[in-house]
Structure formats: C-alpha cells, structure tokens
Amino acid sequence: MRAIQRLSKGSNQPAGAVERLYRLVEADLAHVNALILERMRSDVPLIPELAGHLINSGGKRLRPMLTLAAAQLCGYQGLGHIRLATAVEFIHTATLLHDDVVDESDLRRGKAAAHVIWGNAPSVLVGDFLFSRAFQLMVETGSLRVLNILSNASAVIAEGEVMQLSTMRNLGVSEETYLKIVAAKTAALFAAAAESGAVVAQADGLREMALKTYGHNLGIAFQLVDDALDYSGREAMMGKAVGDDFREGKMTLPVIHALANASAEEVDFWRRTMAQRTQTDADLTHAIHLIDKHQSIAATLTRAKQFTEEACRGLNVFPDSPMRRALSELAEFCVNRAY
Amino acid sequence: MRAIQRLSKGSNQPAGAVERLYRLVEADLAHVNALILERMRSDVPLIPELAGHLINSGGKRLRPMLTLAAAQLCGYQGLGHIRLATAVEFIHTATLLHDDVVDESDLRRGKAAAHVIWGNAPSVLVGDFLFSRAFQLMVETGSLRVLNILSNASAVIAEGEVMQLSTMRNLGVSEETYLKIVAAKTAALFAAAAESGAVVAQADGLREMALKTYGHNLGIAFQLVDDALDYSGREAMMGKAVGDDFREGKMTLPVIHALANASAEEVDFWRRTMAQRTQTDADLTHAIHLIDKHQSIAATLTRAKQFTEEACRGLNVFPDSPMRRALSELAEFCVNRAY
Numbered sequence: 001m002r003a004i005q006r007l008s009k010g011s012n013q014p015a016g017a018v019e020r021l022y023r024l025v026e027a028d029l030a031h032v033n034a035l036i037l038e039r040m041r042s043d044v045p046l047i048p049e050l051a052g053h054l055i056n057s058g059g060k061r062l063r064p065m066l067t068l069a070a071a072q073l074c075g076y077q078g079l080g081h082i083r084l085a086t087a088v089e090f091i092h093t094a095t096l097l098h099d100d101v102v103d104e105s106d107l108r109r110g111k112a113a114a115h116v117i118w119g120n121a122p123s124v125l126v127g128d129f130l131f132s133r134a135f136q137l138m139v140e141t142g143s144l145r146v147l148n149i150l151s152n153a154s155a156v157i158a159e160g161e162v163m164q165l166s167t168m169r170n171l172g173v174s175e176e177t178y179l180k181i182v183a184a185k186t187a188a189l190f191a192a193a194a195e196s197g198a199v200v201a202q203a204d205g206l207r208e209m210a211l212k213t214y215g216h217n218l219g220i221a222f223q224l225v226d227d228a229l230d231y232s233g234r235e236a237m238m239g240k241a242v243g244d245d246f247r248e249g250k251m252t253l254p255v256i257h258a259l260a261n262a263s264a265e266e267v268d269f270w271r272r273t274m275a276q277r278t279q280t281d282a283d284l285t286h287a288i289h290l291i292d293k294h295q296s297i298a299a300t301l302t303r304a305k306q307f308t309e310e311a312c313r314g315l316n317v318f319p320d321s322p323m324r325r326a327l328s329e330l331a332e333f334c335v336n337r338a339y
Numbered sequence: 340m341r342a343i344q345r346l347s348k349g350s351n352q353p354a355g356a357v358e359r360l361y362r363l364v365e366a367d368l369a370h371v372n373a374l375i376l377e378r379m380r381s382d383v384p385l386i387p388e389l390a391g392h393l394i395n396s397g398g399k400r401l402r403p404m405l406t407l408a409a410a411q412l413c414g415y416q417g418l419g420h421i422r423l424a425t426a427v428e429f430i431h432t433a434t435l436l437h438d439d440v441v442d443e444s445d446l447r448r449g450k451a452a453a454h455v456i457w458g459n460a461p462s463v464l465v466g467d468f469l470f471s472r473a474f475q476l477m478v479e480t481g482s483l484r485v486l487n488i489l490s491n492a493s494a495v496i497a498e499g500e501v502m503q504l505s506t507m508r509n510l511g512v513s514e515e516t517y518l519k520i521v522a523a524k525t526a527a528l529f530a531a532a533a534e535s536g537a538v539v540a541q542a543d544g545l546r547e548m549a550l551k552t553y554g555h556n557l558g559i560a561f562q563l564v565d566d567a568l569d570y571s572g573r574e575a576m577m578g579k580a581v582g583d584d585f586r587e588g589k590m591t592l593p594v595i596h597a598l599a600n601a602s603a604e605e606v607d608f609w610r611r612t613m614a615q616r617t618q619t620d621a622d623l624t625h626a627i628h629l630i631d632k633h634q635s636i637a638a639t640l641t642r643a644k645q646f647t648e649e650a651c652r653g654l655n656v657f658p659d660s661p662m663r664r665a666l667s668e669l670a671e672f673c674v675n676r677a678y
Contacts, residue, residue: 042498042501043498044498044501044502044505045505046501046504046505047498047501095467098463098464098467101440101459101460101463102459102460102463102464120440120441120459121440121441121504122501122504124437124440124441124463125437125441125497125500125501125504126497126501128434128437128470128493128496128497128500129494129497129498129501131467131470131493132490132491132493132494132496132497133494135474135486135490135493136487136490136491136494138490139483139486139487139490142483144478144481144483147474147478147486148475148478151471151474151475151477151478152471152475154467154470154471154474155468155471155472155475157467157471158464158465158467158468158471159381159382159383159386159468161464161467162381162383162385162386162461162464162465162468163383165385165460165461165464166383166384166385
C-alpha cells in the first residue's frame with residue numbers, strides 16, 4: 001500500500017485510479033516483490049544493502065505493474081510474467097542508480113541517493129549487478145522475443161541518456177529533440193514493459209502493438225509531467241528536490257516553452273543560469289516565475305494530455321474490461337497528479 | 340597486428356605464442372572487428388566517439404579470441420561465434436569503462452581514460468549502452484544457453500567488483516579472499532568466453548567444461564600477473580600507470596604476500612599507506628622495495644604458474660592440434676610476459 005499512498009499524495013480523485021489497477025495485479029505484485037528480494041541477494045553484503053535502500057524506498061512499481069497488467073489483459077494464466085516484471089523493475093532500478101551518479105542528484109524518492117551514502121563506485125557496480133540479474137530473469141522466461149524487446153529497450157535508454165547529456169545547457173534544444181530524448185530515456189522501458197507482458201501471454205501482433213503503443217505514450221506523458229513537477233511540485237510530494245533540472249541545466253519542456261516565448265532580457269537570464277550555470281539562490285524562484293508567466297507548465301501538461309489520450313486510444317483493440325478501464329484511468333491519473 | 344605488438348612488447352620468446360593463436364583466428368577476428376565497429380554505431384555521436392576511444396586503443400582482444408578459438412577447437416563451422424565474440428568484447432569494454440570511473444584511473448591502454456576526457460557520466464552511460472548491445476548480439480545468436488552463461492558471468496563480475504571495493508584498504512584480506520575476487524571480477528568472463536564458444540559449437544558437456552576450466556584458470560593467472568606488473572612492470576609496456584593499485588589501496592597478492600612476511604615496522608608502513616592512504620611520492624618506491632625484499636612478485640608469479648598449468652591440463656580432453664597447442668602456449672605466455 002505504500003506505493004499507493006505515495007502516488008495519491010497531493011491529488012484527490014486520481015488515487016482511486018491507481019488503486020484499481022493495484023487491486024487487479026495485487027496478487028502478482030506480491031510475487032514480484034518476493035522475487036525482487038530473493039534476486040537482489042548476494043554473498044557480498046553491500047549489494048543487497050545498497051539495492052535495498054532504493055528498492056524498498058516506496059517506488060511505485062509502475063513499470064512492473066504494466067507488465068503484469070498487460071499479461072492479464074491478454075488473458076495470460078502462467079507465471080512467466082512474474083519473472084519478467086521483476087526484470088523490468090531491476091532494469092529500472094539499475095538506470096536510477098546510474099542516473100543518480102550522472103545527475104549528481106542528492107535525493108531520490110525522499111531519501112538520500114545511494115551515491116551520497118556509499119559513493120559513486122558501488123552505485124555504478126550495483127546498477128550493473130541488477131542489470132545482469134534482469135537478464136538472468138529474462139533468460140529464465142525462456143523467451144528470446146522478450147530478451148530481444150528488453151535488450152533493445154536497454155540500448156535505447158542508454159542512448160537517450162547520452163543524448164540528454166549532449167544537450168545539457170544547450171538553449172537551442174527543440175521540443176522535437178526533447179521528445180526524442182524522452183521517448184528513449186523513459187518511454188522505451190514503459191513500452192517494453194507493456195509489450196513484453198503481451199508477448200509472454202502469446203497475444204497476437206495487434207494486441208502486442210496496442211500495448212507497446214500504450215506504454216510508449218504513457219511513458220512520454222509520465223516524463224512530461226515529471227518535468228513539469230520539477231518546477232511546480234512540492235518536494236514532500238515528489239520525494240526529490242524541486243529545481244534539480246534547473247540546477248543541472250537540463251533542457252526540459254517547461255524551459256523550452258518559456259524560452260520560445262522569452263523577451264531578450266529573459267533569454268539572457270536563461271543563458272546565464274542554464275547555459276552557463278552561474279546561478280544564485282534567487283534564480284530558481286525567478287525561473288519558476290518566468291515559467292509561470294508564459295504558462296509553460298500548462299503547455300507542458302496539455303502536451304502530456306495528448307499523449308495519454310493517444311495511450312488510451314491504443315487500448316481500443318481490447319474489449320471493455322476492468323483491466324482496460326484501470327489502464328485508461330492510470331493514463332488519466334498520470335497527468336492529473338500534477339494538478 | 341597492433342594487438343600483437345602490444346602483447347609482445349617487453350618479452351621475447353612468448354610473442355610467437357600469441358601470434359600463433361592470432362593467426363589461427365585471424366579471419367574470424369577480422370569479422371569481429373568489423374562487427375564491433377558496426378554495432379558501436381549510434382545516432383548519438385558521443386557514443387561511438389567515446390566507445391571508439393577505448394575500443395580502438397590497441398586492446399588485445401584476448402577474450403573474443405578465446406571464444407573464437409574455443410569454437411574452432413570444437414570444430415564449429417557456422418558464424419554464430421562472431422556475434423558471440425563481439426558480445427564478449429562489448430561486455431569487457433563496458434566493465435572497463437565502469438572500472439575506470441570506479442578506480443579513478445587516469446590511464447587506460449596508454450591513453451587518457453575516457454572519464455578523464457568526457458567525465459564520469461558518459462563513461463557510465465556508454466558502458467550501459469555497450470552492455471545492452473552485447474545482449475542484443477547474444478539474442479541474435481538465438482542461444483538461450485549462451486545468454487544464460489553470459490548473464491551469469493555479468494552478475495558475477497559485478498559482484499566481484501563490489502567485493503573488491505569492500506576490501507579496499509583492508510589489511511586483513513587473505514589470499515583466499517583475494518583469489519575469490521579475482522575469480523569473479525576477471526576469470527568469470529574468461530571462463531564464459533571460452534565456454535560459450537564451445538556451446539555455440541554444440542560441443543559435448545566434457546568439452547564445454549574443459550574450455551570453461553581453461554578460461555577460468557587462464558583468467559586467474561592473467562589477473563595475478565597484472566597485479567604483479569602493477570608493482571614490477573614498466574609503464575610503457577603496460578599502458579597504465581605503475582603503482583595504481585598501491586595508490587588506490589587495492590589489496591592484491593604482492594601486498595598480501597609482503598604483508599604476511601612483514602616486520603612490525605613494515606606493517607606500520609602498509610597500514611599508513613594502504614589502509615589510511617596517506618602516501619608520499621617516495622612511498623611507492625619503498626613499497627616496491629618491500630615487495631622485492633620478500634620476493635612477493637616471484638611468489639605471485641609462482642601462484643600464477645600453477646593456474647596456467649591447471650588451465651593447460653583442462654585442454655587434455657582435446658586431441659593434439661595446432662589450436663590446442665596455441666591455447667597452451669597462450670597460457671604459458673600469460674605468465675612469461677612478466678619476466
């Protein structure tokens with residue numbers, strides 16, 4: 001229930017939406033959580049210690065839930081989706097550990113990031129360990145197609161992360177480039193999580209594609225909302241610091257939008273703070289003011305809403321069912337959590 | 340030929356040994372090198388740039404050569420071993436990129452380490468990319484057994500690296516613990532490289548096991564010699580700085596041996612320099628002097644020789660052939676390069 005509480009904080013009506021999905025996959029998710037604990041074990045104590053710090057920190061388990069939900073929606077009766085969902089969560093955790101080193105973020109899910117406590121080296125290596133564990137789990141499913149989907153996604157995620165690094169502090173980044181980065185670094189795993197659930201259930205190509213499309217669009221919407229919250233959210237709700245993206249010079253849609261509508265003086269502000277990263281404490285407040293002035297959060301969320309609508313349209317190949325409705329509501333909630 | 344030149348520098352007779360192996364796999368290795376170049380491509384320019392810096396820096400391609408040699412020794416006629424050997428090299432390269440971040444080494448293969456030029460973040464992420472590429476290549480071989488062997492090896496490597504981190508600056512590390520670390524962080528990939536070559540060739544269990552044993556023992560010997568060279572080698576020959584392990588407080592066999600034979604005063608020296616890492620420029624010279632005094636390099640190499648002998652014994656299940664002889668000579672060379 002901890003995951004639900006975290007998700008529902010700061011919003012009213014949407015909590016029910018995630019809870020409905022959660023109820024539908026609850027039994028499977030309990031198996032996933034047990035398998036996570038089992039497979040992060042190692043004779044080297046630092047590994048479960050560090051991995052557990054992040055894995056037990058109230059993450060939403062959104063991606064493994066997608067895998068479980070997709071498999072169920074396709075009528076799957078076996079147990080392969082448990083391993084698969086665990087693999088998906090391990091890949092996600094590995095990328096978080098590496099991201100925190102890359103971003104130099106101090107907070108993750110409301111706790112000190114692992115690299116702050118243990119240093120960069122163990123964070124990198126435990127990330128590698130979890131990534132390997134993910135592939136071991138996939139091998140156990142015996143499905144080369146699943147391995148294909150998730151190894152492709154992993155490569156795309158890494159490409160997206162490097163692409164993002166390459167565009168840091170670059171005021172010339174377009175919305176198109178930003179969306180390309182988001183599609184790679186975030187949506188690829190959402191898409192793979194949902195698609196591979198369909199594959200393990202041996203669904204036909206149409207349903208596979210529908211779930212992949214759903215995951216892809218949901219993932220983009222999810223990241224857009226995250227990027228909006230980075231300027232508009234409350235720290236207690238997000239479990240990470242407000243303004244991290246600003247401090248790192250990460251070009252996200254709120255800034256890209258505010259910059260597209262900026263006066264010459266405002267462009268100078270963004271150049272100094274984002275491109276040159278010479279920031280004072282008051283600058284974040286001013287950045288939020290400018291983003292507010294140009295209604296850039298609203299613009300970002302409108303864009304996110306388009307992606308969630310696209311996500312839901314993808315589900316139309318499935319007959320109406322509690323699971324289909326839960327997935328639609330999840331997509332809507334994904335944007336509503338920002339209001 | 341560059342790989343050969345690098346390997347043969349600083350030694351006389353053994354060059355022929357590696358060259359013989361090289362000649363036997365030369366045609367396959369050319370395919371591997373072409374596939375490496377093809378698969379490190381990405382639309383994100385920083386990826387091939389950074390990966391290429393390391394991959395084109397005259398690495399020995401020892402691990403992929405093992406895969407190619409093992410497949411040939413088992414009479415393989417197909418092409419799957421090319422993809423497999425490329426995957427093995429990518430896993431190796433990924434671990435090198437992450438190791439350099441972890442170790443904070445400034446030199447790798449005689450060039451500035453990637454993280455010195457581009458920073459830690461891209462080194463971590465490009466490592467992840469190459470790791471993912473490795474799994475994509477393995478998926479293409481269509482062999483779940485190969486995927487199983489190499490995903491297991493990857494998890495063990497990460498465990499070994501974390502184990503090594505946990506024992507840094509710890510003067511109480513025993514030779515047994517050290518060998519456990521070496522078996523995990525280095526020998527696991529040698530063993531998997533050789534074993535998976537046999538698997539792709541559909542060799543029987545006895546031959547598979549023989550090649551795995553060969554790789555395992557060769558890998559341990561290889562690391563022991565590397566650790567000896569870190570105190571006794573010449574920088575130009577090694578392509579990395581002498582004394583790196585000393586500076587990092589890494590507990591390797593030369594130090595463990597010297598410490599086991601140390602006077603009280605010498606123990607104090609090791610405690611100050613290794614455990615507390617308060618080192619002056621003259622300390623490395625004194626450390627080398629103590630290692631020399633207790634003949635700890637000789638002891639390390641004697642141990643290495645035992646492992647190479649074990650490696651060669653493993654090959655006895657194969658009838659005599661130029662390839663078997665080349666692999667035996669490689670094992671002998673592995674130790675002789677230190678003299």
